[in-house]
Structure formats: C-alpha cells, structure tokens
Amino acid sequence: MTKTNPGRFFEDYRMGQVIRHAVPRTVSGGERALYHALYPARHALASSDEFARACGLKAAPLDDLIAFHVVFGKTVPDISLNAVANLGYAEGRWLRPVWPGDTIRSESEVIGLKQNSNGKTGVVWVRTRGLNQSGEAVMEYVRWVMVRKRDPEAPAPETVVPKLAEVVDAAGLVIPEGLNFSKYDFELAGESHRWGDYAIGERIDHVDGVTIEEAEHMLATRLWQNTAKVHFDxxxxxxxxxxxxxxHVISMARALSFNGLANAQMVAALNAGAHANPCFSGDTVRAWSEVLDKAETAAPGVGAIRLRLVATKGDSGAFVLKGEDGKYAPEVLLDLDCWALMPV
Amino acid sequence: MTKTNPGRFFEDYRMGQVIRHAVPRTVSGGERALYHALYPARHALASSDEFARACGLKAAPLDDLIAFHVVFGKTVPDISLNAVANLGYAEGRWLRPVWPGDTIRSESEVIGLKQNSNGKTGVVWVRTRGLNQSGEAVMEYVRWVMVRKRDPEAPAPETVVPKLAEVVDAAGLVIPEGLNFSKYDFELAGESHRWGDYAIGERIDHVDGVTIEEAEHMLATRLWQNTAKVHFDxxxxxxxxxxxxxxHVISMARALSFNGLANAQMVAALNAGAHANPCFSGDTVRAWSEVLDKAETAAPGVGAIRLRLVATKGDSGAFVLKGEDGKYAPEVLLDLDCWALMPV
Amino acid sequence: MTKTNPGRFFEDYRMGQVIRHAVPRTVSGGERALYHALYPARHALASSDEFARACGLKAAPLDDLIAFHVVFGKTVPDISLNAVANLGYAEGRWLRPVWPGDTIRSESEVIGLKQNSNGKTGVVWVRTRGLNQSGEAVMEYVRWVMVRKRDPEAPAPETVVPKLAEVVDAAGLVIPEGLNFSKYDFELAGESHRWGDYAIGERIDHVDGVTIEEAEHMLATRLWQNTAKVHFDxxxxxxxxxxxxxxHVISMARALSFNGLANAQMVAALNAGAHANPCFSGDTVRAWSEVLDKAETAAPGVGAIRLRLVATKGDSGAFVLKGEDGKYAPEVLLDLDCWALMPV
Structure with a gap:
C-alpha cells in the first residue's frame, strides 16, 4: 500500500464535499522580502508600513497576490495534482488583508461536476476559501479544472454546472477596514494618474520586460508550497x-503593471482568468492592460477600476490578444480580469 | 603575511582542542521563508505557528535542518576548508528547537585524529555543538573529515579513533519540551498514516523529483554562511x-520525503550519513526511505521512527542503494540514517 | 497620453530641484536573510544581535549596503532610467544604522548640470539622502550620471560642476551611537587582525571567487526595487x-573581502567609486583590497580604515587595476574607495 499522495481523480469528488487542505502556513516579512526579490513589485501600500498607515491601515499588508498564492498552493495536492488543464477562475474576492504573522489555511467546496464525453476526464468546480488563524476568510475564488478519471469505467456523476457571475459586482467588492485614500500621496506612490484619469477602453502598454529563469520560477512556486511536479522535474x-x-506569470504581470498603474494599489476581485499559453524559462514576459470598467466605492477617496491584465511574450505595445479565429494569439500567456482599488 | 584564512591543516588539530567558530547568526522568519522557497518543505509543525501550538510548542520552530545548516556552516572555515572528503556523521541529536529571533553559534571539540598511511592527509573527528544566545545547546553531532597536511614531513599525532555509537539510542532522543501529539490533526498535516502504520523494513518511494539549478544551491549554501569555494567558483x-x-541534498531529500512521511514532523537524531556521490546542477534529485526501527517515547502521543533516507538522481522507485561490490550505486547521492518524531 | 514613466531627460533637471523618490520600503529580517543568501556576507555585526549588543548597539543593524541599495534603488526611475553611464560617486556617508522594521525613502537634490559638447547628452549631479520613518537621514551620497536629452535642440542649462571632496574627511565620519569595540571578540568575528595590523599601502588578495548566475543578480536587483530594464530583459x-x-558587484566584493578584512565591520563612507567594466552572468567575481589610509575616531576602540576595494573577473592575486594608458584593465569590474570601521 503506497503512502504517497496519488491526488484525487474525477470520481473522487462529490457535490458539496468540503476539503480542508493541508499544511497551514505562517507568513512573515520573509515572504514579503522574497516577493520583492522575485517580482518587480513596487505598489507602495504593500511595500511601506508608513504609506499603509497614511491610507488608514494598521501596517502594510502582504501583497494581495501573496495571499492568493498561499491559498492556492495548499489546494494543489487535492485539486490539481491530476489536472489536465486549469480551465478558469471566477468570483474571486479578497476579503481581508493578510498581515505578517498571520497563519493561513485553505478549504474548498465542490460546487460543480461534469464528466467529459470521452469518459476519461471530467471538470470539477471548487469554491476555495483562505482562512486566517482566527477563522476569518481572507479571500475566496472559484476555480475549475479538468481532471483525469482513475477508472474510465467509473459511473459519471450527475452533471452540475454552477452558475457563476461573469464579473464580480462592484457593489460586492470588500474594501479593507479603514482604507482611506483621501490624503493619498501620489508622489510617494510614484504615479500622478488617478482613478479619474483612466477611461474605459483605454489601453496601457506597461513597456518593461523580464526574461524568466528556471531558478526564479521554482523558488516562487515552492514558496507557495505548490509542489506540482511539472514545475520542478x-x-x-x-x-x-x-x-x-x-x-508566477500573474504576479509578474501585476508587478510590471506598476509602470502605468502604480496607483491600482490593491487587487479586490478576480473576475476571470485564462492561462492562454504555457510559459517557459527564457521567455521574456511583458504586460498590457485595458480599462474595462470603473465604479465608485463607499470608502473615502477609494475608486474601483476593472482591468484586463494581459501577459505576453511578444510586443506588449501591439496589444495582441486573440486571432480572427477567436483563439488566443500564441504569444499571449495570461488574460486576467480583475478589480483594483485606486485613489479617486 | 597573508591576512586571509588558509584553513586548518591536519597538523593544526590537537586532541581535546575546542574551536569556537566565528560569525554568530540571528535567524528570523526570513530564513524560514527562504527555506520554503529553496526546498519543497511542507511539514506542518515548522510551517504553522497554530499547528505547532496545537502540538504543545510556543510557536513553529525553524525547520530542524535550518538549525543543522547554520551550525554546520560556521564550522566550515575551521574544519573543512582543506578537507579532501567529508567522511561521516554520527551521534547527531537535536537538543532544543531554534526559534525566530535566536542567535546561533557553534563550537567543535577535536575527539579523534588519525594520520593516513600516505603521510599526506589525516582524518579529524570533531564533536560540534550549536548554542543559542542563552548558551543552551540546540544540537550536536560528530563529523569526521579527511584533511590535507600542510607539511607532509610534520610528525603524525598519536592515533585516537573515537568510539561512536552506530545508532543514537532511542532512549537518548531529546523531545522538545511540551511536545504533545495526542490531539494531532492528521488532515491539516496532509497525511493519514501514523507511527503504527509504518512497518520496519517498509520502503517508501517519495515519487517527486526536483532538477537542481546553480543559482538555487548557491543561494542555499550561502544562506548558511558556508563559503567553501568548490560550491561557488x-x-x-x-x-x-x-x-x-x-x-543541500539532505534538505531536498527530507523535503521530498513529505510525500509519504508527512507526519515525520521533527528530525530528532542523525545516526549516520554518507554523501555517496557528488551532485551537480542539472541533476534531478529524488528520494526514497526505509523504516529501520521504531521506538516509543515518554512524550504524549509521540513515537520515534528510524529512517534511512536515500537521495538518488535515478529512479527512486527502484530503491537502489549499493551494488554487489558493496559500493554505492553511481546514482545514489545520499544515504542518511536518522530518527524522526511522529504521532502514534 | 502615455501613463508609463518615461524617466527624466537631461532638460528635465533644474539646479536646486529636490526630487522625492517614490515607493517607501519597510525592511525586515527577510531582507537580511536574502542578503545572506545572495552574497557570502559574514561580518558578525550585521549577522548577530548578540555580537552587535556586545559592541554597544541595540541589535544587529541591516548590512550597510542593504541601506545603500534600498536608497539607491528608489532613485533609479527618476535619475538613471535614461542614463547612458553611471559616472561616479562621492561624499557618501552612512549616518545612522537601518534596523529591521524601519521604513526607508529617498530624496535627491540636483547639485550640478553640464551639457556635453555633442548636444545630445548631459551630466547631472545629485545628492541623494535616505530617510527613515522618523525623517532621520540614514545615508547620503553624491552620484553623477550621463543622461540623454529628449530634444537635442533644447537649450543648454548654465554649467554648474559641484566641488566635491576627493575623500570624506575622517573627522566627518559618523560613528553609530553607542558603538564600542573595546570588548570586541576577535574569535567570534573570525579574524585576529586588528586596525593596528594593517599598514597603509598593504594589499590583500581576498582569494575566493563567485561565478554569477542570471537568477541571482536579478533577484538581488529587484529586491532593491531597482527595475532598470537592462538588468532584466x-x-x-x-x-x-x-x-x-x-x-551587485559592490556587495559581492564587499562580502568576499571578509576573508582578510573580517573586522572591517561597518562601511562608514563611500569616497569614490567606478564601475570599470560591465559584469555579466558567467563571470567569476574576485576581489582585492588596498589600505589607503587610517584614522582614529572618538568612539572607544573604533578605528577607521580607508580601503580601495577592487572587484575583478581575473586573478585577484595579481592586483591588476589600470594599464599603462591609465585606463582600467578589461578584467576590472569595480574600483571602490571607502572608509570602514574596525577595532583598534
């Protein structure tokens, strides 16, 4: 009897099943320092306690994507070890900042199942929540993956395809308690453009590029205790x-987007996301953004901006996304749809 | 007169000599974060303050191998700078957890000397102790190395070969104060198998592999302030x-062993160890374990398991160790014999 | 209208202009751990809280070069994004230690301008100060760079070449409050040679070499939030x-200089510095030092030593610097002139 984790197969999931993922994780200034070493991350709110305090928070929270990666990493052994493809994200929301010293764990509820017609694989939808040491949710998102069946003869479950919001409603965004951009220091933030300066439909070429090394993406991926073997072996x-x-591509693109969107300080929601093409060592990653929507919030001085964030290994200034066939162009790595918070 | 450290040569060691190694080191959450980035380390006790508290500790200790590496690193300039070979380990015991904020230093006592028949080298045995800021020992181990003589004409010292235990007696294992596995959460730990589920003689293929990069092993080795030039130049x-x-191979193998031995939460003793063959960048490291022995302990719910942990650049599922000639097979990198602590 | 930062061009600088650089940064034990992983840094004062307390400080400060890199990194988007060359440093002084938990920001004053005769570029001199969360200066230095003009037709500013000290006067060195080397532990520091053992004119070959990897220099450079694209793309x-x-070469050379100058615990001043030739991945960096001067200080047991620190990709024992033509030899990477503090 093997003692290693073979991962779950399609027939191992049941509607309504709640999986408590293993290996809770206490985070510290160490994770923040590594995040700065791994990505060209410069958003001031996650970089400086003083800047964060001037914005009404008790200290600088860890980067919102650190929270995402830690929560996500814990789900890998249970959700995606036998995944053939990571199909999508929806209804992602950051619910509470993660601070140095917090301990994070994750749990997922199976909210959808659909066997594929080939009988060899199926799609599993899970709603994952990250929880801190007080049991408070720090974020949640829905992800669906295509998973292999262990036994092709296993009977198909009843098909349940969850109804998911195409976009998180702006009214449902959770603003961190106390956040206040009314005395925001644009000079220290590194960018003079505010919420009002961005127009729906506007595209921003983030200009810079980073050539990826094997050592770096492995360090990053392990840091989140994501040990899927395709990344390491x-x-x-x-x-x-x-x-x-x-x-890794999400964080790289988000960090590159500082140059043009430095004031999009926090990511508040993940509406959708597609890993359009695989990324390999040696690729030079660039990014561009498109403003998809804007909304006001109840927090003083805080506006919400809905952004398409695209990572490409081609020319970011060409704003390439899909071809005439409606498929992603081969140089596109990531197409992410998210809400961010910005001073108005 | 040169001011650089030429290292000690065989004739510089005297029986009973105590060497206080240089450069004490204060560790923090930064070392923990880097350890998680460098190795696929997921043992819950060293990852989560909450999990550690539920096991009776005040917080998550740093990984036991962080303690080992920091202690070991300090000895390099005095013990192994002119070493031809790292011959073995014995009587290694972890005596007290290392917590973030601790300051660690090392000292070694020369406990054996034997000049080789060629007259050019000799073997030095040292017992090394790591001490924290309160002067409490955090670990100790015996190591012996083959060292060059500066002057082949220097007289040979009296031969003293220390009598070393082949295995640390289970009764001599030091259990961290307060450790209590009676309310252990197997789900959060990521593994349902407990002490009683492992049989002496059982072998476990840890399945996963990690391909090593130059940047990673250099980052790791420097992190422990081990600056032996063969690793960097x-x-x-x-x-x-x-x-x-x-x-680096020890930590990689230990981290890989999570998959099959996730509940072997702490390393309590190092009985023996051989670096069977050199490891280079590009090698894909895998690991397998064999249960050598089991013992009870006085701590509530805590059992001890003696493991052979083997790192290989070959197929870990083949459980290769030595050839018919009694020599390590060429793909074997590490053969480690240790005691770990596990919930019963 | 582009929203990305195009950087400042020569005609954008005005004499007396003060630029508050963006993105303040809170540092922690994470930055220290990464510094130890990136460089073979072993100076005991920045490594151990206990050692630092025995030297009169409240705890181990972050390495002086961490302070320099953080302060410098913030200036890049405003000063050197369009720089053709980094021409020199002068009048650099460390004014106050940086402790884990401090938040650092930078500001620069334009103190010199000179258009080049080709009309396409000009030289800008800035005095940069790093400030902590209390507004106290932690360091300052003058740097001058050659910057492109946006518009070659833009009128030349009045030429102002600042008068800069060739060397920081020893009397002007700022000794950290409380620093006291009168009970200095040479054994724990790793080196028996003290201030009195170094003679003016003496050269020290630091012997060791480190072969540089792409992943490492990119991690280091990003850690300081220096995102100049030449380093990454x-x-x-x-x-x-x-x-x-x-x-990166400065820190590598300083760390390598431990072997021969382990007691040069703190860098107090940067008199001058030249990046003699570019460094690329695959180069093996070595270092040698020359004692240029010595001075007493008012702090108990603390002496000052002025050092030329040279990084080379050649043989450090050959002490190569310049050719007969007065130009740096092609293997020389760095020529740094600094004051360090040492036990007398």
Whole structure:
C-alpha cells in the first residue's frame, strides 16, 4: 500500500464535499522580502508600513497576490495534482488583508461536476476559501479544472454546472477596514494618474520586460508550497521543459503593471482568468492592460477600476490578444480580469 | 603575511582542542521563508505557528535542518576548508528547537585524529555543538573529515579513533519540551498514516523529483554562511562544475520525503550519513526511505521512527542503494540514517 | 497620453530641484536573510544581535549596503532610467544604522548640470539622502550620471560642476551611537587582525571567487526595487546579455573581502567609486583590497580604515587595476574607495 499522495481523480469528488487542505502556513516579512526579490513589485501600500498607515491601515499588508498564492498552493495536492488543464477562475474576492504573522489555511467546496464525453476526464468546480488563524476568510475564488478519471469505467456523476457571475459586482467588492485614500500621496506612490484619469477602453502598454529563469520560477512556486511536479522535474515532460506555474506569470504581470498603474494599489476581485499559453524559462514576459470598467466605492477617496491584465511574450505595445479565429494569439500567456482599488 | 584564512591543516588539530567558530547568526522568519522557497518543505509543525501550538510548542520552530545548516556552516572555515572528503556523521541529536529571533553559534571539540598511511592527509573527528544566545545547546553531532597536511614531513599525532555509537539510542532522543501529539490533526498535516502504520523494513518511494539549478544551491549554501569555494567558483574544478553542498541534498531529500512521511514532523537524531556521490546542477534529485526501527517515547502521543533516507538522481522507485561490490550505486547521492518524531 | 514613466531627460533637471523618490520600503529580517543568501556576507555585526549588543548597539543593524541599495534603488526611475553611464560617486556617508522594521525613502537634490559638447547628452549631479520613518537621514551620497536629452535642440542649462571632496574627511565620519569595540571578540568575528595590523599601502588578495548566475543578480536587483530594464530583459541589448547592476558587484566584493578584512565591520563612507567594466552572468567575481589610509575616531576602540576595494573577473592575486594608458584593465569590474570601521 503506497503512502504517497496519488491526488484525487474525477470520481473522487462529490457535490458539496468540503476539503480542508493541508499544511497551514505562517507568513512573515520573509515572504514579503522574497516577493520583492522575485517580482518587480513596487505598489507602495504593500511595500511601506508608513504609506499603509497614511491610507488608514494598521501596517502594510502582504501583497494581495501573496495571499492568493498561499491559498492556492495548499489546494494543489487535492485539486490539481491530476489536472489536465486549469480551465478558469471566477468570483474571486479578497476579503481581508493578510498581515505578517498571520497563519493561513485553505478549504474548498465542490460546487460543480461534469464528466467529459470521452469518459476519461471530467471538470470539477471548487469554491476555495483562505482562512486566517482566527477563522476569518481572507479571500475566496472559484476555480475549475479538468481532471483525469482513475477508472474510465467509473459511473459519471450527475452533471452540475454552477452558475457563476461573469464579473464580480462592484457593489460586492470588500474594501479593507479603514482604507482611506483621501490624503493619498501620489508622489510617494510614484504615479500622478488617478482613478479619474483612466477611461474605459483605454489601453496601457506597461513597456518593461523580464526574461524568466528556471531558478526564479521554482523558488516562487515552492514558496507557495505548490509542489506540482511539472514545475520542478525536467524529466517529467518529453521536451525536458519545466512548465511555469501560471501564478508566477500573474504576479509578474501585476508587478510590471506598476509602470502605468502604480496607483491600482490593491487587487479586490478576480473576475476571470485564462492561462492562454504555457510559459517557459527564457521567455521574456511583458504586460498590457485595458480599462474595462470603473465604479465608485463607499470608502473615502477609494475608486474601483476593472482591468484586463494581459501577459505576453511578444510586443506588449501591439496589444495582441486573440486571432480572427477567436483563439488566443500564441504569444499571449495570461488574460486576467480583475478589480483594483485606486485613489479617486 | 597573508591576512586571509588558509584553513586548518591536519597538523593544526590537537586532541581535546575546542574551536569556537566565528560569525554568530540571528535567524528570523526570513530564513524560514527562504527555506520554503529553496526546498519543497511542507511539514506542518515548522510551517504553522497554530499547528505547532496545537502540538504543545510556543510557536513553529525553524525547520530542524535550518538549525543543522547554520551550525554546520560556521564550522566550515575551521574544519573543512582543506578537507579532501567529508567522511561521516554520527551521534547527531537535536537538543532544543531554534526559534525566530535566536542567535546561533557553534563550537567543535577535536575527539579523534588519525594520520593516513600516505603521510599526506589525516582524518579529524570533531564533536560540534550549536548554542543559542542563552548558551543552551540546540544540537550536536560528530563529523569526521579527511584533511590535507600542510607539511607532509610534520610528525603524525598519536592515533585516537573515537568510539561512536552506530545508532543514537532511542532512549537518548531529546523531545522538545511540551511536545504533545495526542490531539494531532492528521488532515491539516496532509497525511493519514501514523507511527503504527509504518512497518520496519517498509520502503517508501517519495515519487517527486526536483532538477537542481546553480543559482538555487548557491543561494542555499550561502544562506548558511558556508563559503567553501568548490560550491561557488566555476573555475575551481577542472571540469568547470560547481560541487553542490551535501547539505543541500539532505534538505531536498527530507523535503521530498513529505510525500509519504508527512507526519515525520521533527528530525530528532542523525545516526549516520554518507554523501555517496557528488551532485551537480542539472541533476534531478529524488528520494526514497526505509523504516529501520521504531521506538516509543515518554512524550504524549509521540513515537520515534528510524529512517534511512536515500537521495538518488535515478529512479527512486527502484530503491537502489549499493551494488554487489558493496559500493554505492553511481546514482545514489545520499544515504542518511536518522530518527524522526511522529504521532502514534 | 502615455501613463508609463518615461524617466527624466537631461532638460528635465533644474539646479536646486529636490526630487522625492517614490515607493517607501519597510525592511525586515527577510531582507537580511536574502542578503545572506545572495552574497557570502559574514561580518558578525550585521549577522548577530548578540555580537552587535556586545559592541554597544541595540541589535544587529541591516548590512550597510542593504541601506545603500534600498536608497539607491528608489532613485533609479527618476535619475538613471535614461542614463547612458553611471559616472561616479562621492561624499557618501552612512549616518545612522537601518534596523529591521524601519521604513526607508529617498530624496535627491540636483547639485550640478553640464551639457556635453555633442548636444545630445548631459551630466547631472545629485545628492541623494535616505530617510527613515522618523525623517532621520540614514545615508547620503553624491552620484553623477550621463543622461540623454529628449530634444537635442533644447537649450543648454548654465554649467554648474559641484566641488566635491576627493575623500570624506575622517573627522566627518559618523560613528553609530553607542558603538564600542573595546570588548570586541576577535574569535567570534573570525579574524585576529586588528586596525593596528594593517599598514597603509598593504594589499590583500581576498582569494575566493563567485561565478554569477542570471537568477541571482536579478533577484538581488529587484529586491532593491531597482527595475532598470537592462538588468532584466534579455531582448534589450543586441547581444542578448543582461547587464548586471553595479551594486551587485559592490556587495559581492564587499562580502568576499571578509576573508582578510573580517573586522572591517561597518562601511562608514563611500569616497569614490567606478564601475570599470560591465559584469555579466558567467563571470567569476574576485576581489582585492588596498589600505589607503587610517584614522582614529572618538568612539572607544573604533578605528577607521580607508580601503580601495577592487572587484575583478581575473586573478585577484595579481592586483591588476589600470594599464599603462591609465585606463582600467578589461578584467576590472569595480574600483571602490571607502572608509570602514574596525577595532583598534
């Protein structure tokens, strides 16, 4: 009897099942320092206690994507170890900042199941929540993945496809308690453009590029205790390449977007996301954004901006997304739809 | 007169000599974060303050191997700078957890000397102790190395070969004060198998592999302030390769062993260890374990399990160790014999 | 209208202008741990709280070069984004230690301007100050860079070349409050040679070498939030090489100098510095030092030593600096002139 974790197969999931994911994690200034070393992250609110205090918070929270990666990483052994594909995200919301010293764990509820017509795989939808040491939710999101069946003969479950919001409603965004941008220091933030300066439909070329190294994406992916072997074992794929964790590209694109969106200080919601093409070591990642929507919030001086954030290994200034066939262009790595918070 | 440290040569060691190693080191959450980035480390006790508190500790200690590496690193300039070979370990015991904020230093006592028959080298045995800021021992181990003589004509010292225990007696294992596994949360730990589920003689293939990069092993080795040039200087060896610090392979194997031994939460003793073959960048490291022994302890719910932990750059599922000639197979990197603590 | 930062061009600077640089940064034990992973840094005062307390400080300060890099990194988007060359440093002084938990920001005053005769570029001199959360200066230095003009037709400003001290006067060195080397533990520091053992004119070959990897210099450079694209984007230069941040070479050389100058615990002043030749991944960096001067200080047991610290990708024992033509030899990477503090 093997003692290693074979991961769950499609027939192991049941509607309504709640999986408590293993290995809670206490985070510290160490994770923040590493995040700054791994990504060109410069958003002032997550970089400086003083800046955060001037914005009404008790200290600088950890970057919102650190929270996402820690929560996500814990789900990998239970959700995506036998995944063929990571199909999408929806209804992601950050619910509470994560502070140095917090201990984070994750749990997921199975909210949808659909066997594929080939009978060999199926799609599983889970709603994942990250919880801190007080049991308070720090974030939640829905993810769906295509998972292999262990036994192709196993009977198909009843098909349940959850009804998911295409976009998180702006009214449902959770603003961190106390956040107040009314005395915001644009000079220290590094960017003079505010919420009112961005127009729906506007596109921003974030200009800079980062060429990815094997050591860096492995350090990042391990940091989140995501140990899916495709990211680490060069003998795993026939081509000898290590597939880069999609979240590494998300963080790289978000960090690059500082140059043009430095005031989009916090990510408040993840409306949708597609890892359009795989990313490998040696690729030079660039990013561009499109303003999809804007909304007011109840917090003083805080506006919400809905952004499409695209990572590409091509020319970010060409704003390439999909071809005439409606498919992602081969150089597009990531297409993310999110809400961010910005001073009005 | 040169001011750089030439290292000690064989004739510089005297029986009973105590060497206070230089550069004490204060550790923090930063070392923990880096450890998680460098290795796929997921043992819950060293990852989560909450999990550690539920096990009777005041907080999550730093990984036991962080303690080992910090203590070991300090000895390098005095013990192994002119070493030809790292021959073995014995009687290693962890005596007290290392917490973030602790300051660690090391000292070694020379407990054995034996000149080799070629007259050019000799073997030095030292017992090394790591001490915290209160002067309390956090770990100790015996190591022996083959060291060059500066002057082949220097007289040989009296031969003293210390009598070392082949295995640390289970009764001599030091259980951290307060450790209590009676309310252990197996779900959060990530593994349902407990002490009683492991049988002596059982072998576990840890399945996963990690392909090593130069940047990663250098970051790790420097983190422990181990600056032996063979690890960093590509011009040092004729083949242009950098030899990977043996401790890097130990930590990689230990972290990989989570998959199958997630509940072996703490390493309590190092009975023996051999760096069977050198490891280089590009090697894909895998691991397998064999249960060598089991013992009860006086701490509530805590059992001890004696494990052989083998790192290999071959197929871990083949459980290869030695050939018919009694020598390590060429793909074997590490053969470690240790006691770990596990919920019964 | 572009929203990305194009950087300042020569005609954007005005004499007396004060630029508050963006993105304040709170530092922690995480930055210290990463510094130890990135460089073979072993100076005991910045490594151990206990050692630092025995030297009169409240705890171990962050390495003086961490302070420099954080302060410098913030200036890049405003000062050197369009720089053709980093021409020099002068009048650098460390004014107050940086402790874990401090929040650092930077500001620069334009103190000199000189358009080049080609009309396409000009030289800008700035005096940069790093400030902590209490507004206290932690360091200051003058740097001058050659910057492109946006519009070659823009009128030349009045030429002002600031008069800069060739060397910081020893009387002007700022000794951290409380620093006292009268009970200095040479054994724990790792070196028996004290201030009195170094002679003016003496040269020290630091012996060790480190071969540089892309992942490492990028991690380091990002850690300081220095995002100049030449360091990260392999498509930026025609030769496909990423230029290594000069500060990475400074820290590598300083860390290597431990072996021979382990007691030069703190850097107190930066008199001058030249990045003699570019450094690329694959280069093996070595270092040598020359004692340029010595001075007493008012602090108990504390002496000052003025050092030339040279980084080379050649043989450090050859002490190569310049050729007969007065130009730096091609293997020389860095020529730094600084004051350090040492036990007398």
């Amino acid at each position: 060069a003998t795993n794929r026939e081509d000898g390449k290590r597939l880069i964790y999609g979240g | 590509a011009t040092n060896r004729e083949d242009g390769k950098r030899l990977i610090y043996g401790g | 392999a498509t930026n230069r025609e030769d496909g090489k990423r230029l290594i941040y000069g500060g």
